[in-house]
Amino acid sequence: MTPLSPAPARTPWWREAVCYEVYVRxxxxxxxxxxxxxxxxxxxxxxxxxxxxxxxWLTPFYPSPLADGGYDITDxxxxxxxxxxxxxWEALVERAHALGLRVLVDLVPNHTSAEHPWFRRALAAxxxxxxxxxxxxxxxxxxxxxxxxxxxxxxxxxxxxxxxxRLPPAGxxxxxxxxxxxxxxxxxLNWHNAEVRAxxxxxxxxxxxxxxxxxxxxxxxxxxxxxxxxDAGPGQHSEPLRNHLMPYHDRPELHALFRRWRRLVDTHPxxxxxxxxxxRLLVGEAILxxxxxxxxxxxxxxxxxxxxxAWPEAAWEGQAMRRAVxxxxxxxxxxxxxxxxxxxxxxxxxPVTRFGGGPVGLRRARAAALVTLALPGAAYVYQGEELxxxxxxxxDARRRDPVWTxxxxxxxxxxxxxVPLPWHGSAPPYGFSSAPPxxxxxxxxxxxxxxxxxxxxxxxxxVLALYRAAxxxxxxxxxxEGPVRAVGPGSGExxxxxxxxxxxxxxxxxxxxxxxxPDDVVVLSSAPLSGRTVPPDTAxxxxxAPDTGFPAL
Numbered sequence: 001m002t003p004l005s006p007a008p009a010r011t012p013w014w015r016e017a018v019c020y021e022v023y024v025r026x027x028x029x030x031x032x033x034x035x036x037x038x039x040x041x042x043x044x045x046x047x048x049x050x051x052x053x054x055x056x057w058l059t060p061f062y063p064s065p066l067a068d069g070g071y072d073i074t075d076x077x078x079x080x081x082x083x084x085x086x087x088x089w090e091a092l093v094e095r096a097h098a099l100g101l102r103v104l105v106d107l108v109p110n111h112t113s114a115e116h117p118w119f120r121r122a123l124a125a126x127x128x129x130x131x132x133x134x135x136x137x138x139x140x141x142x143x144x145x146x147x148x149x150x151x152x153x154x155x156x157x158x159x160x161x162x163x164x165x166r167l168p169p170a171g172x173x174x175x176x177x178x179x180x181x182x183x184x185x186x187x188x189l190n191w192h193n194a195e196v197r198a199x200x201x202x203x204x205x206x207x208x209x210x211x212x213x214x215x216x217x218x219x220x221x222x223x224x225x226x227x228x229x230x231d232a233g234p235g236q237h238s239e240p241l242r243n244h245l246m247p248y249h250d251r252p253e254l255h256a257l258f259r260r261w262r263r264l265v266d267t268h269p270x271x272x273x274x275x276x277x278x279x280r281l282l283v284g285e286a287i288l289x290x291x292x293x294x295x296x297x298x299x300x301x302x303x304x305x306x307x308x309x310a311w312p313e314a315a316w317e318g319q320a321m322r323r324a325v326x327x328x329x330x331x332x333x334x335x336x337x338x339x340x341x342x343x344x345x346x347x348x349x350x351p352v353t354r355f356g357g358g359p360v361g362l363r364r365a366r367a368a369a370l371v372t373l374a375l376p377g378a379a380y381v382y383q384g385e386e387l388x389x390x391x392x393x394x395x396d397a398r399r400r401d402p403v404w405t406x407x408x409x410x411x412x413x414x415x416x417x418x419v420p421l422p423w424h425g426s427a428p429p430y431g432f433s434s435a436p437p438x439x440x441x442x443x444x445x446x447x448x449x450x451x452x453x454x455x456x457x458x459x460x461x462x463v464l465a466l467y468r469a470a471x472x473x474x475x476x477x478x479x480x481e482g483p484v485r486a487v488g489p490g491s492g493e494x495x496x497x498x499x500x501x502x503x504x505x506x507x508x509x510x511x512x513x514x515x516x517x518p519d520d521v522v523v524l525s526s527a528p529l530s531g532r533t534v535p536p537d538t539a540x541x542x543x544x545a546p547d548t549g550f551p552a553l
Contacts, residue, residue: 013278014214014304014378015338016479017054018471019104021382023346024061024083025070025441026420029433034440036420036432038084042092044423047453049099051386052471055281056096057104057216059346061089065115067185068159068402069346069418071218072113076199077206086210093211102213104281109200110219111186119187123167137196138187139179141229148175154231155248158182160406179229181222181248183402191223197257201264208268214281214304215265220258220297221286224251240313241289250288258282258302281305283340289313291331298337305340305378312348316355316364316537318492318509325375325497329484332377338481339377343368344385350417353391360537362388366466366526367507367539373470374497374505374541376479381467384421387451388463392419398443419444424454469524473541477503494534507539516542 022041030039038061048056060070061083070080079086096103112119118137125131141152143166151164157180164177165184179188189196204215226247235242244250265280283305288294297306308328314320332339343351343365355364365388373379394415396404401413419442423431426449429440437443449455456462480500488495493510503523508514513533516522522529524541534540 011278012281012304013054013102014281015481016376016378017281018052018373018379018381018474019055019057019283020048020051020053021057021059021345021380022048023059023383023418026418026432027383028421028423029435029440030084032434033082034429034433034435035082036441037082038079038088038092042088042095045092045095045099045101049101051381051468052475053101053381055102055104055213057283057380058106060106060108062108065113065185066400067113067183069400069414071108072111072115072183072186073108074113074116076108076112076203090210097211102276102281103211104214104216104283105207105212106218107200107203107215108218109189109191110222111180111182111188114185114187136193137190139190139225139229140176141179143175143177148177152177152179153229154233154236155179155181155229156232156236157406158237159403160408160411179225181219183406185402188225189223191225191253191257201261204261204264205268208265208270208280211271212280213276214283217282217284217303219287220284220303220306221250221254221288222248223257224253226251240287240309243288244290244293250286250293255296255299255302258284258297262301262303283307291327292334295331295335295337298332299335300337305338307342307345307380308340311341311372312343312345312351312354316368316509318488318495318507319490320492321371321507321509322486322488322492322495325484325486329376329482333482339375340380341372341375341377342380342382343372344382344417345380346382346418347414348382348417350389350391351385352388353416357390361390362463363527363537366463367537369463369467370470370524370526370539370541371505371507373467373474374499374503374539376481376484376499382417384417386464386467387421387453387456389419389421389448389451391416392442392445394419394442400442415442418442422448422452424452425449466524466526470541473503473524474499502543504542505539506534506542508534508536511536516540 025036027036028040028044030037062073063075063078063080064070064072093103121134122138125134142148144150151162155163157163163181167176169175180186230247232246270276282303284297284303286297286306289310297303310324314324328339351365352361355361399415401415403411403413420432428437428444430452433440456464484497486495486497494508494514496506498504513530513535516532520542522540527538
């Protein structure tokens with residue numbers, strides 16, 4: 001494989017990296033079957049590289065019955081036949097490396113598919129000691145109450161309903177139930193089992209042997225469950241500030257596991273027999289809102305990044321967003337780690353819609369992008385965010401997300417942010433596929449032509465142009481590490497912070513324009529300014545003239 005260019009002097013490479021998330025089935029279709037795939041992604045890598053990002057993270061491309069969009073996996077070391085081959089993966093990595101992009105694999109260790117060979121063996125295993133080894137890879141328990149008709153405890157699925165499914169009786173004893181914190185098609189693995197731990201070390205080695213530069217760890221906070229599986233009580237999945245109190249979240253055993261993985265990814269050679277320059281990245285999806293607890297995952301020797309969900313969950317309001325910035329940077333700085341920022345993902349409502357929709361939502365999303373990319377630490381950009389795509393409407397019959405079904409059609413789910421990208425043209429499928437629109441992974445809106453990559457590539461005022469400019473300037477102005485202390489009125493109409501020497505970000509949330517200082521020079525703005533004032537719902541990047549940096553805040 002083509003080696004990467006030498007790592008910059010400031011290592012590891014990922015401390016200030018910007019990573020681009022690809023939802024593979026909705027990015028680009030290379031074979032015309034209506035579903036995005038690895039060859040399609042490889043042919044579109046130049047778009048990602050043109051943004052100025054450092055890495056690309058691929059959502060699962062493994063064999064899967066698609067009970068949960070590919071996060072239900074039957075083989076963690078294979079490529080789904082409809083998405084390509086292992087040779088396609090290797091060609092993708094080679095092309096990405098030639099473009100200066102590192103490639104991250106989505107590791108899904110909490111569960112497998114219910115069709116995984118391990119789980120099929122567990123279901124087929126005889127009752128008693130002879131079948132215990134097969135069952136012990138998962139979490140099986142007898143039910144409560146007469147005849148075991150009640151679930152073993154009160155745990156709930158993150159997608160709705162009980163986190164337990166009852167199996168048919170296999171003998172005179174009480175029925176057995178199996179645990180699934182997500183869909184019934186995703187049985188949870190037992191991470192106290194040594195065979196499970198060894199298997200995922202094998203998975204890590206496999207993808208490193210095939211060129212992976214790092215891993216995003218799905219639901220990294222749920223692997224170990226409290227001994228005895230005690231009841232969780234109220235507030236499950238509805239009071240996220242209490243997540244760390246749940247007996248299936250944030251267990252202390254996780255940190256020893258991640259320290260072991262860190263040693264493995266730091267020392268395991270790549271395809272050329274040497275460790276990659278700048279090291280490999282481990283990024284955790286840990287849905288915790290206690291910033292001090294969250295920062296424990298990125299202490300020296302553990303993960304490199306951990307997503308900070310307090311940022312995308314913050315309302316478009318100055319006090320809330322300032323608090324999210326200051327608390328996260330204080331906690332990660334105390335841990336000796338960078339903060340990690342993301343506005344959107346394959347699980348979140350797109351920012352344009354989340355911030356109000358229409359012109360107002362778009363204006364705020366542009367401003368939020370400048371704030372996010374100015375913050376010190378790492379950042380993640382989700383495909384289509386750089387185009388200002390809104391959440392796409394879908395007919396109920398086209399929804400795929402199990403959240404829609406398990407919530408009894410009360411939660412629309414995440415499908416609206418997973419609609420295929422528009423590449424060019426004025427009508428679906430906008431260059432995503434050569435298949436007819438009705439055969440594509442999801443239908444695209446009829447009015448996305450002006451949002452396509454080709455249309456925005458010609459428009460210097462487009463969202464795409466804004467992202468390219470911001471990422472170029474961000475690279476030219478490395479951040480000062482440490483806590484961010486913003487300035488602004490206590491009422492929260494606006495706040496400002498320094499990225500480092502020479503670059504300041506100011507964002508206006510209030511109803512009135514905010515005047516600039518006489519020496520402020522506007523480097524980049526999310527919207528046109530009103531003379532020497534920053535209009536509402538606008539962010540600007542500033543430098544002082546002469547460019548000697550800013551006074552300490």
